[in-house]
Amino acid sequence: MTEKTTFDYIIIGGGLAGMQLALAFCEDAFFAKKQIAIIEPEPKKDNDKTWCFWEKGTGKWDKLITHEWKNASFHGPKKSVELNLGEYSYKMLRSVDFYNFVKKELAKHANITWVVDSVEGVTDQTVLGKKETYTAEFIFDSRTTQNFKDDDSSTTVLQPFKGWVIETEDDQFNPSSFTFMDYRLGHNRNTCFTYVLPISKRKALVEFTFFVPELIDNKIYDEKLKEFIQGILNIESYSIHEVEEGIIPMSSFPFWCENRNGYHKIGTGGGWVKASTGYSFKNVERKVAELIHTLKNNTLPKAGFWQNRFRFYDEVLLNILSTKNEKGPEVFERMYLKNEAHKIFKFLDEETTFAEELKIMWNTNRPLFVKSVIDLLKR
Numbered sequence: 001m002t003e004k005t006t007f008d009y010i011i012i013g014g015g016l017a018g019m020q021l022a023l024a025f026c027e028d029a030f031f032a033k034k035q036i037a038i039i040e041p042e043p044k045k046d047n048d049k050t051w052c053f054w055e056k057g058t059g060k061w062d063k064l065i066t067h068e069w070k071n072a073s074f075h076g077p078k079k080s081v082e083l084n085l086g087e088y089s090y091k092m093l094r095s096v097d098f099y100n101f102v103k104k105e106l107a108k109h110a111n112i113t114w115v116v117d118s119v120e121g122v123t124d125q126t127v128l129g130k131k132e133t134y135t136a137e138f139i140f141d142s143r144t145t146q147n148f149k150d151d152d153s154s155t156t157v158l159q160p161f162k163g164w165v166i167e168t169e170d171d172q173f174n175p176s177s178f179t180f181m182d183y184r185l186g187h188n189r190n191t192c193f194t195y196v197l198p199i200s201k202r203k204a205l206v207e208f209t210f211f212v213p214e215l216i217d218n219k220i221y222d223e224k225l226k227e228f229i230q231g232i233l234n235i236e237s238y239s240i241h242e243v244e245e246g247i248i249p250m251s252s253f254p255f256w257c258e259n260r261n262g263y264h265k266i267g268t269g270g271g272w273v274k275a276s277t278g279y280s281f282k283n284v285e286r287k288v289a290e291l292i293h294t295l296k297n298n299t300l301p302k303a304g305f306w307q308n309r310f311r312f313y314d315e316v317l318l319n320i321l322s323t324k325n326e327k328g329p330e331v332f333e334r335m336y337l338k339n340e341a342h343k344i345f346k347f348l349d350e351e352t353t354f355a356e357e358l359k360i361m362w363n364t365n366r367p368l369f370v371k372s373v374i375d376l377l378k379r
């Protein structure tokens with residue numbers, strides 16, 4: 001039984017978003033007197049995810065990263081291109097290194113309590129756990145709720161994937177360059193691609209990923225990974241060291257609609273996953289910084305304050321992937337062949353001007369994008 005059950009802040013879920021938020025509270029003297037609990041059922045001791053993200057120059061997590069790349073290639077169904085990453089690096093961080101680091105940091109702060117429990121419900125300022133009931137002035141909740149699972153009015157595309165960390169006996173990889181997307185191996189006219197992240201000359205994470213409206217039979221992933229490694233990478237002999245799999249929801253669902261005074265959704269459950277890409281690691285860092293700023297200056301975040309034009313762009317692409325999934329490979333091929341990758345990264349980070357955004361969309365697949373915009377405006 002946990003001794004303390006009343007807190008100023010409760011964070012439900014000690015995953016990526018919960019841990020980053022707790023760490024941000026610890027790093028800011030403003031919150032030093034706040035009593036904060038993280039409620040998490042899992043020990044968070046395993047490497048359950050490999051996070052990759054792009055960023056310019058040095059970053060907050062550099063001491064934890066496994067590998068970084070400054071070069072990348074893209075293979076469309078017809079053409080290939082070396083990507084110009086500009087000032088960006090692409091970085092890989094193993095979740096276990098992140099969990100160990102954050103847990104160690106949190107343990108240094110007496111105002112943080114790590115509670116092992118599973119939350120079954122939240123009513124007003126009360127959190128009902130399996131073991132205990134807790135109360136807080138403010139609750140941050142990273143669970144994805146039933147409302148999202150039941151919703152059929154938003155556009156949702158799933159990003160299911162499976163990856164193998166493979167090792168070879170001979171030098172097979174170039175660890176200074178990674179494959180961002182490779183569309184040469186398709187499956188039933190779906191949008192699917194392979195991602196290759198070489199960590200050394202003999203070790204790489206190879207991942208087969210779909211962007212699809214419905215889940216794909218589980219056995220396909222192993223078949224595709226084998227086919228890609230043998231047929232495209234031309235590697236006959238290798239061993240599989242780790243397996244990673246998951247499903248990332250990419251959705252236009254208004255996750256913030258559940259926010260209210262004293263209760264705020266965070267992480268995937270708060271819509272912090274970029275809807276058109278499934279990337280979330282850097283978004284979490286940005287959203288946590290906004291949340292900290294708002295709490296310090298405004299006391300309570302307002303529902304919906306992150307809505308902007310980028311949500312519309314995300315929905316335009318989601319609508320194409322959801323209604324014309326077979327067009328995805330062609331759309332991405334044009335996008336990465338006709339635009340420099342660093343400009344696309346800036347766009348996906350939502351840091352571009354309106355003129356830059358129009359240029360990227362203009363260069364990509366005008367008729368398809370215009371049709372998708374009209375479809376959405378008619379809804």
Ligand SMILES: Cc1cc2nc3c(=O)[nH]c(=O)nc-3n(C[C@H](O)[C@H](O)[C@H](O)COP(=O)(O)OP(=O)(O)OC[C@H]3O[C@@H](n4cnc5c(N)ncnc54)[C@H](O)[C@@H]3O)c2cc1C
Nearest residue numbers: 013014015016017049051052118119246267268279280281
């Ligand atoms: C395998 C995988 C690989 C990914 N790779 C990348 C990547 O390379 N780059 C990128 O940007 N994004 C990536 N993502 C997407 C995203 O970054 C991750 O899903 C990220 O972990 C989302 O953070 P989160 O805090 O919302 O969820 P999580 O990290 O999953 O944390 C949620 C936490 O809530 C806990 N929880 C669940 N139910 C309860 C409950 N009832 N009570 C209390 N706690 C509960 C869970 O145990 C978990 O620890 C990946 C996702 C997956 C699944």
